[in-house]
Amino acid sequence: MINKRVSSAADAVADVSDSAAIMIGGFGEAGSPIELIHALIDQGAKDLTVISNNCGSGEVGLAALLKARRVTKVICSFPRTANSTVFPELYREGFTELELVPQGTLAERIRAGGAGVHAFYTPTAVGTPLGEGKESRSFDGREYLLEYGLKADFALIKGRIADTHGNVLYNKTARNFGPIMAMAAKTTVIQAERIVEAGGLDPEAVVTPGIFIDRVVEIAEPAHESALVATGASYP
Amino acid sequence: MINKRVSSAADAVADVSDSAAIMIGGFGEAGSPIELIHALIDQGAKDLTVISNNCGSGEVGLAALLKARRVTKVICSFPRTANSTVFPELYREGFTELELVPQGTLAERIRAGGAGVHAFYTPTAVGTPLGEGKESRSFDGREYLLEYGLKADFALIKGRIADTHGNVLYNKTARNFGPIMAMAAKTTVIQAERIVEAGGLDPEAVVTPGIFIDRVVEIAEPAHESALVATGASYP
Amino acid sequence: MSQHTATACWTREQMAQRLASDIADGSYVNLGIGIPELVARFVPEGRTLVYHTENGLLGMGSSPEEGAEDPELINAGKRYVTANPGAAYFHHADSFAMIRGGHLDLSVLGALQVGQTGDLANWSTGEPGAIPAVGGAMDLVAGVKEVFVITQHTTRDGAPKLVERCTYPLTGLGVVDRVYTDLAVIDVTPEGFSLRELAPGVSFETVQERTGAPLTRHA
Amino acid sequence: MSQHTATACWTREQMAQRLASDIADGSYVNLGIGIPELVARFVPEGRTLVYHTENGLLGMGSSPEEGAEDPELINAGKRYVTANPGAAYFHHADSFAMIRGGHLDLSVLGALQVGQTGDLANWSTGEPGAIPAVGGAMDLVAGVKEVFVITQHTTRDGAPKLVERCTYPLTGLGVVDRVYTDLAVIDVTPEGFSLRELAPGVSFETVQERTGAPLTRHA
Numbered sequence: 001m002i003n004k005r006v007s008s009a010a011d012a013v014a015d016v017s018d019s020a021a022i023m024i025g026g027f028g029e030a031g032s033p034i035e036l037i038h039a040l041i042d043q044g045a046k047d048l049t050v051i052s053n054n055c056g057s058g059e060v061g062l063a064a065l066l067k068a069r070r071v072t073k074v075i076c077s078f079p080r081t082a083n084s085t086v087f088p089e090l091y092r093e094g095f096t097e098l099e100l101v102p103q104g105t106l107a108e109r110i111r112a113g114g115a116g117v118h119a120f121y122t123p124t125a126v127g128t129p130l131g132e133g134k135e136s137r138s139f140d141g142r143e144y145l146l147e148y149g150l151k152a153d154f155a156l157i158k159g160r161i162a163d164t165h166g167n168v169l170y171n172k173t174a175r176n177f178g179p180i181m182a183m184a185a186k187t188t189v190i191q192a193e194r195i196v197e198a199g200g201l202d203p204e205a206v207v208t209p210g211i212f213i214d215r216v217v218e219i220a221e222p223a224h225e226s227a228l229v230a231t232g233a234s235y236p
Numbered sequence: 237m238i239n240k241r242v243s244s245a246a247d248a249v250a251d252v253s254d255s256a257a258i259m260i261g262g263f264g265e266a267g268s269p270i271e272l273i274h275a276l277i278d279q280g281a282k283d284l285t286v287i288s289n290n291c292g293s294g295e296v297g298l299a300a301l302l303k304a305r306r307v308t309k310v311i312c313s314f315p316r317t318a319n320s321t322v323f324p325e326l327y328r329e330g331f332t333e334l335e336l337v338p339q340g341t342l343a344e345r346i347r348a349g350g351a352g353v354h355a356f357y358t359p360t361a362v363g364t365p366l367g368e369g370k371e372s373r374s375f376d377g378r379e380y381l382l383e384y385g386l387k388a389d390f391a392l393i394k395g396r397i398a399d400t401h402g403n404v405l406y407n408k409t410a411r412n413f414g415p416i417m418a419m420a421a422k423t424t425v426i427q428a429e430r431i432v433e434a435g436g437l438d439p440e441a442v443v444t445p446g447i448f449i450d451r452v453v454e455i456a457e458p459a460h461e462s463a464l465v466a467t468g469a470s471y472p
Numbered sequence: 473m474s475q476h477t478a479t480a481c482w483t484r485e486q487m488a489q490r491l492a493s494d495i496a497d498g499s500y501v502n503l504g505i506g507i508p509e510l511v512a513r514f515v516p517e518g519r520t521l522v523y524h525t526e527n528g529l530l531g532m533g534s535s536p537e538e539g540a541e542d543p544e545l546i547n548a549g550k551r552y553v554t555a556n557p558g559a560a561y562f563h564h565a566d567s568f569a570m571i572r573g574g575h576l577d578l579s580v581l582g583a584l585q586v587g588q589t590g591d592l593a594n595w596s597t598g599e600p601g602a603i604p605a606v607g608g609a610m611d612l613v614a615g616v617k618e619v620f621v622i623t624q625h626t627t628r629d630g631a632p633k634l635v636e637r638c639t640y641p642l643t644g645l646g647v648v649d650r651v652y653t654d655l656a657v658i659d660v661t662p663e664g665f666s667l668r669e670l671a672p673g674v675s676f677e678t679v680q681e682r683t684g685a686p687l688t689r690h691a
Numbered sequence: 692m693s694q695h696t697a698t699a700c701w702t703r704e705q706m707a708q709r710l711a712s713d714i715a716d717g718s719y720v721n722l723g724i725g726i727p728e729l730v731a732r733f734v735p736e737g738r739t740l741v742y743h744t745e746n747g748l749l750g751m752g753s754s755p756e757e758g759a760e761d762p763e764l765i766n767a768g769k770r771y772v773t774a775n776p777g778a779a780y781f782h783h784a785d786s787f788a789m790i791r792g793g794h795l796d797l798s799v800l801g802a803l804q805v806g807q808t809g810d811l812a813n814w815s816t817g818e819p820g821a822i823p824a825v826g827g828a829m830d831l832v833a834g835v836k837e838v839f840v841i842t843q844h845t846t847r848d849g850a851p852k853l854v855e856r857c858t859y860p861l862t863g864l865g866v867v868d869r870v871y872t873d874l875a876v877i878d879v880t881p882e883g884f885s886l887r888e889l890a891p892g893v894s895f896e897t898v899q900e901r902t903g904a905p906l907t908r909h910a
Contacts, residue, residue, distance in 0.1 A: 002717050002739050002777070027527040027564075028550040029543055053564075080605040081550065088603050100604050103526065104568030104611030108353065111565040115784075116791030116834050117344065118375050120356040124572060124614040127645035129596075130606065139354050165741070165750070165777035169440065172561055173528045174544035179563040183792060199776025204405065205441040206779035207563070209749045211719050211741070211794050224543045238498050238520050238558070263746040263783075264769040265762055289783075316824040317769065324822050336823050339745065340787030340830030347784040351565075352572030352615050360791060360833040363864035365815075366825065401522070401531070401558035408780055409747050410763035415782040419573060435557025442560035443782070445530045447500050447522070447575050460762045 003164045004216050005195055009039035012189045012217045016045040016154055023110065023150075023181040024052040024062060025157040028081060029225035031174035033158040033191050034061040036217075038235050040156070046070045051110070051152055053103065053177060055079040055087035058229030063087070064236075071096055075150070077103035083229055102130060105147055107180060112149035114183025114212070119148045155185035158222065159208070162192040163199070166213025167206045175207065182212040191219040240402045240452050241431055245275035248425045248453045252281040252390055259346065259417040260288040260298060261393040264317060265461035267410035269394040269427050270297040272453075274471050276392070282306045287346070287388055289339065289413060291315040291323035294465030299323070300472075307332055311386070313339035319465050338366060341383055343416060348385035350419025350448070355384045391421030394458065395444070398428040399435070402449025403442040411443065418448040427455040481625075481654040482671045489514035490669075491580065491622055491652045499577040500524055500570075502612060505549040507622050508580040522558075524576055526608040528567050531559030548608065571608065572615035579616035581609065583623040583651070585638040588664040588685040590648040592621065593640035606643075613644035625653035625682050632684035634658065634665060655679050659690065666690050700844075700873040701890045708733035709888075710799065710841055710871045718796040719743055719789075721831060724768040726841050727799040741777075743795055745827040747786050750778030767827065790827065791834040798835035800828065802842040802870070804857040807883040807904040809867040811840065812859035825862075832863035844872035844901050851903035853877065853884060874898050878909065885909050 006012045013036060016022070022040075026032030041064055048071045055074060056063030063086040065071060074096060079087050090096040101109065102124050112120055121144035125131040135146040157178040160171040168190055170178055182188045190208075195218045242248045249272060252258070258276075262268030277300055284307045291310060292299030299322040301307060310332060315323050326332040337345070338360050348356055357380035361367040371382040393414040396407040404426055406414055418424045426444075431454045482490065488510035495501060495511075497519040503509050512534070515521055523532040525547040532547060533554035541552040555561075570576055585593040592613055595606045613619050626632055634651060650668070651658045656679045657669040665687045667676060680687045701709065707729035714720060714730075716738040722728050731753070734740055742751040744766040751766060752773035760771040774780075789795055804812040811832055814825045832838050845851055853870060869887070870877045875898045876888040884906045886895060899906045 001737075002741065028546060030527070030546050030550075031544065078605040078607045080603050091603060092601065098604070100606055102606050102610040103564075103608040104572055104615075107564035107568045108351070108572075111788075112356070114792050114794075115344070115788035116359065116793060118357040118359070118378075118380050120348070121354040122572065122614075123352065123354070125610045126614070127591075128610060128642045130610065142354075144354050163777055167777060167779050170561075172440070172542065172545040172555070173525070173547075175561055175563050176528050177564050180565045183788060183794070197776075201779075202441075203748075203750070203774055203778040203780050204408070204443075205438075206781075207440075209779035209781055209785075209789075210777065211743070211749055211789055226543055237518075238522065263767075264765060266746070266765050266769075267763065314824040314826040316822050327822060328820060334823070336825055338825050338829040339783075339827040340791055340834075343783035343787045344791075347569075350573050350575075351569035352574060358791065358833075361829045361863075362833070363810075364829060364861045366829065399558055403558065403560050406780075408761065408764040408774070409744070409766075411780055411782050412747050413783050416784045419569060419575070433557075437560075439529075439531070439555055439559040439561050442562075445560035445562055445566075445570075446558065447524070447530055447570055462762055 004166045004213060005164055006215045006217050009035045009191065009217050010042065012036060012215045013040045013043050016040060016043060018045050019047045020045060020153040021049040021051065023152040023155040023185055024050055025176065025178040025181055027053050027176040031158050031176050031178055032061050032225055033156045034223050034225060035219045036156040036189060036191050037061050037065050041065055041068050041236060047072050049073040051075045051150060053077050054081050055084060057081050057083040057225060059086065059234035060228045061225050064234065066090055066096065069095060073097040075099040075101060077101055077106050100130060109147055109150040110184045111180045113151040114180060117149055119146055122147055150184060152185040155181040155188040157182055157188065157190050159190045159192040161194045161196060162190050162216040163196050163201050165198045166210030166216055167201050168208040168213060169201060169205065170207055179208045182208045187214045188212055189215045191217050191222065193220055193222065194218065239400045240449060241400055242451045242453050245271045245427065245453050246278065248272060248451045249276045249279050252276060252279060254281050255283045256281060256389040257285040257287065259388040259391040259421055260286055261412065261414040261417055263289050263412040267394050267412050267414055268297050268461055269392045270459050270461060271455045272392040272425060272427050273297050273301050277301055277304050277472060283308050285309040287311045287386060289313050290317050291320060293317050293319040293461060295322060295470035296464045297461050300470065302326055302332065305331060309333040311335040311337060313337055313342050336366060345383055345386040346420045347416045349387040350416060353385055355382055358383055386420060388421040389423065391417040391424040393418055393424065393426050395426045395428040397430045397432060398426050398452040399432050399437050401434045402446030402452055403437050404444040404449060405437060405441065406443055415444045418444045423450045424448055425451045427453050429456055429458065430454065481674060484510060487622055487652050487654060490657060491620060495521060495578060501578045502526065502576055502616065504581040506582050508582060511580055524570060526567050526571065528562050528564060529555060529559060531556045568611055571611050574615055574617055576616045578618045578620060579612040580620045580622055583621045583633060584640045586621055586634050586648050586651055587638045588636050590646040590660040591638050592643045592648050593638040594643050596641045598641045609643050613647035618649050619647050621648050621651045623653055625655040632682055635684035655682065663688060700893055703729060706841055706871050706873060709876060710839055714740060714797060720797045721745065721795055721835065723800040725801050727801060730799055743789060745786050745790065747781050747783060748774060748778060750775045787830055790830050793834055793836055795835045797837045797839060798831040799839045799841055802840045802852060803859045805840055805853050805867050805870055806857045807855050809865040809879040810857050811862045811867050812857040813862050815860045817860045828862050832866035837868050838866050839869050839871060840867050841871045844874040851901055854903035874901065882907060
């Protein structure tokens with residue numbers, strides 16, 4: 001009997017330890033697992049490294065985790081967003097370090113980490129400041145950078161429907177980093193609007209196979225970041 | 237108006253030139269695009285390099301293409317199959333060269349070719365005869381081989397349903413190499429049992445997005461290799 | 473802009489229209505944030521383009537009607553969009569496989585500077601204290617088959633944006649194929665900037681004057 | 692086999708059953724072609740394993756009923772299978788990402804030889820003129836968390852298959868964790884082969900005699 005369902009977001013993140021590396025899905029607000037992030041704020045782990053495309057907006061979700069001073073490093077491609085004030089302050093203050101990675105290189109590094117590919121050669125960022133200091137090599141007359149796979153201790157991801165085996169379907173462009181982060185973390189947690197029994201999803205349509213998922217928690221009506229930010233909400 | 241439908245398998249492969257590199261989908265008979273292969277036999281291109289997991293069975297499909305002496309090199313992981321006699325003869329005769337690649341490395345090389353990743357480091361085959369002569373490197377105390385992306389001039393793939401934009405759904409384990417070969421070829425041809433208009437497929441369930449597909453041809457009732465082999469059929 | 477008012481020049485919309493007319497039917501296109509987004513409005517009748525947005529959608533459509541916005545259906549600029557018939561969703565590694573693997577026909581981007589060898593600077597002014605953010609720009613210019621830049625010919629202060637060598641941090645080396653400005657359409661060739669077309673009433677000399685590198689006439 | 696008839700030893704089915712009893716509930720398992728496939732028949736009641744077949748299916752079920760075979764639903768041995776509730780299909784790069792990325796808990800494989808440092812030879816006898824074929828074996832042993840070998844203790848000619856150093860071409864270096872044979876269960880440890888369990892009526896000395904490398908008793 002395989003059942004990866006856990007009863008609450010709090011249970012799902014209970015064992016995150018200080019200094020953990022955490023991948024957090026989402027592109028802007030689409031796919032951001034707000035309830036899992038809030039549970040992580042409540043849980044209290046600190047000195048975290050967060051791998052996520054952005055750094056959140058307003059003072060909820062990822063921005064709230066940053067504002068709570070739990071994150072000492074972010075690996076991301078675009079830390080600036082509309083209504084993003086928390087990260088800039090922590091960055092200028094020197095509290096939170098930034099590793100800026102081109103978005104496609106970030107995605108490919110995460111996939112590589114999950115796929116057991118230790119490193120790979122990419123043409124992206126050659127000749128730019130983000131390529132400086134990196135090992136490079138020429139193949140067939142073109143220059144490539146050597147980039148390394150990224151792994152994490154936890155991945156927090158938002159899906160639409162999951163089954164008890166951990167198979168996941170996503171919603172539209174909220175899919176983004178979810179499927180690859182699910183592959184790259186030791187423990188992957190999915191919040192889904194609905195959890196169904198094994199057999200409830202079409203095996204042809206499954207986007208993330210259950211092997212990559214460790215815990216699923218049902219959050220029937222997840223909050224939307226922009227709606228929260230519009231009300232001036234802050235967490236906790 | 238985007239319409240990638242072509243009217244016949246013959247039209248779909250009409251411009252394959254001698255010495256082309258051709259990726260052919262399928263794992264055993266599952267996903268083998270028999271009708272496209274037969275059209276390629278009729279078309280006559282020779283000195284082909286074929287990239288495919290196996291080398292066919294009996295004297296139909298891929299085995300028939302080999303038997304017609306059109307293929308001077310195969311890149312594959314498992315050229316032996318039940319009822320596979322054509323390749324062994326050509327190999328022993330020295331007509332067809334073999335580049336044997338571990339199956340996962342083959343898959344990853346094809347994906348890399350399609351994803352613009354020039355090369356990557358993998359732990360597979362370290363210390364084995366298939367790793368001999370390959371560049372290797374140690375990271376964090378473990379040894380890896382440098383493997384290169386694979387590309388092709390054409391990919392011939394079998395799908396279940398496609399739309400006129402080239403979006404593809406597959407059938408069960410016939411999916412196998414289709415989605416990655418579609419990414420790695422200059423011209424990718426899909427044979428599907430049914431072609432629908434754009435809008436006829438659920439965008440959440442599409443496996444191969446249309447950008448990777450150049451031509452779709454409807455083969456409503458594709459032959460199954462094992463059924464043909466059982467009747468002792470040979471092509472042409 | 474004050475420097476330009478003396479000259480009849482293309483508006484942003486006209487620049488976008490001029491660029492749109494050069495895109496072949498059936499092309500797979502990624503439009504950057506800002507002026508590039510305008511291009512979609514001016515695609516000539518009879519041509520269908522398929523829009524890619526790097527956050528995981530091919531077949532992106534226009535903005536939704538009011539009330540139909542879905543916070544989980546957005547573009548790379550985080551704006552609400554729709555999906556056209558024939559669309560497909562995919563994850564980020566697949567999305568950038570399309571980009572890096574050379575499957576997209578065209579990337580349209582804004583610019584801070586374009587160098588005469590096709591170097592592009594469009595992600596950072598390098599100001600100390602600024603929060604660096606790069607997004608997918610470096611991947612797009614490294615991978616997409618053709619890169620068009622759409623930009624005002626000069627900065628607000630009248631400084632040329634087409635220069636011998638970029639002074640801002642680079643996005644990519646030798647990646648730009650063509651530049652559409654308010655004054656002209658200019659190809660980046662092995663011989664440097666080559667004028668392809670002038671905006672109505674604009675002279676070659678005016679364009680040369682406002683360009684920070686030698687300009688040749690199109691062969 | 693004649694050499695073994697003198698000794699009470701495990702049948703193939705008993706070897707498979709012995710191995711199956713060591714697999715934890717909920718494990719993700721890839722079973723190789725041949726004897727390894729037998730393991731699925733002997734999973735103790737109350738445990739659910741999820742079977743991976745590298746040609747793109749997780750949640751593989753047993754053979755279909757006659758008449759229900761689908762030539763597009765097969766396993767890595769190209770035999771007809773079924774899909775259990777909770778199954779998922781995926782392409783080959785994703786399938787081997789599961790393997791290489793260490794997501795599978797266990798790979799069960801046959802062997803020609805196992806070396807005392809865990810080297811495995813199971814894909815080629817290296818005979819001249821033979822058609823080499825490797826399939827996914829090298830990927831499995833390089834990536835999967837735990838590798839169990841299930842094999843007769845000796846060849847048909849009585850030659851040991853557990854040896855100091857493999858003479859056949861290798862599948863992987865130092866990859867085997869445990870060996871299940873008709874005579875014993877043997878761990879591969881930093882100190883070499885270590886006996887874990889004897890088949891009923893088989894002595895340590897018998898196993899040592901038929902093993903081509905020193906055997907220690909389990910600590």
